[in-house]
Amino acid sequence: MSKSHNWKKPREKDKSSFSKKKDSYESSGFSTIREITGNPKKREHHSSIPIIPEKRLSEPVPSCSICHEPIQSIAESFLNKDGSYSHFDCVYSLIAERENIKSDEVLSYIGSGKFGVFRKGESASLVLDRSIEYESKEDGKKMRDYVESLKI
Numbered sequence: 209m210s211k212s213h214n215w216k217k218p219r220e221k222d223k224s225s226f227s228k229k230k231d232s233y234e235s236s237g238f239s240t241i242r243e244i245t246g247n248p249k250k251r252e253h254h255s256s257i258p259i260i261p262e263k264r265l266s267e268p269v270p271s272c273s274i275c276h277e278p279i280q281s282i283a284e285s286f287l288n289k290d291g292s293y294s295h296f297d298c299v300y301s302l303i304a305e306r307e308n309i310k311s312d313e314v315l316s317y318i319g320s321g322k323f324g325v326f327r328k329g330e331s332a333s334l335v336l337d338r339s340i341e342y343e344s345k346e347d348g349k350k351m352r353d354y355v356e357s358l359k360i
Contacts, residue, residue: 273288284296307340
């Protein structure tokens with residue numbers, strides 16, 4: 209014995225009541241329900257956690273010891289052995305010239321103040337041929353400490 213289901217047809221919404229509400233919003237000059245009811249009211253947030261002011265870097269503008277142009281970003285420069293600063297690009301060019309980079313070699317910065325000369329190996333891979341230390345770890349630490357001391 210099969211039972212027949214008596215499905216109810218969904219009621220169609222009365223569109224005229226919606227348009228009446230919309231018209232009442234427009235005529236009142238409010239655009240959202242929050243503006244009409246005033247809920248929830250915005251409150252200023254008060255916290256017991258103190259706000260720590262962010263440190264800003266007061267950066268000096270030394271001149272490059274290689275090209276004698278001003279260094280705009282001290283973080284993108286190197287500290288030389290004599291205590292002067294040089295642009296990254298100037299140091300890169302100086303090393304490329306000094307190391308006499310051949311056409312099958314590539315000079316690249318490998319981090320921590322070191323540059324590497326890579327040669328093309330088998331299957332188009334690059335193999336580190338030699339490493340050149342321009343800035344020692346101690347000089348790098350001096351540079352980081354100096355930059356930190358400039359933050360106010």
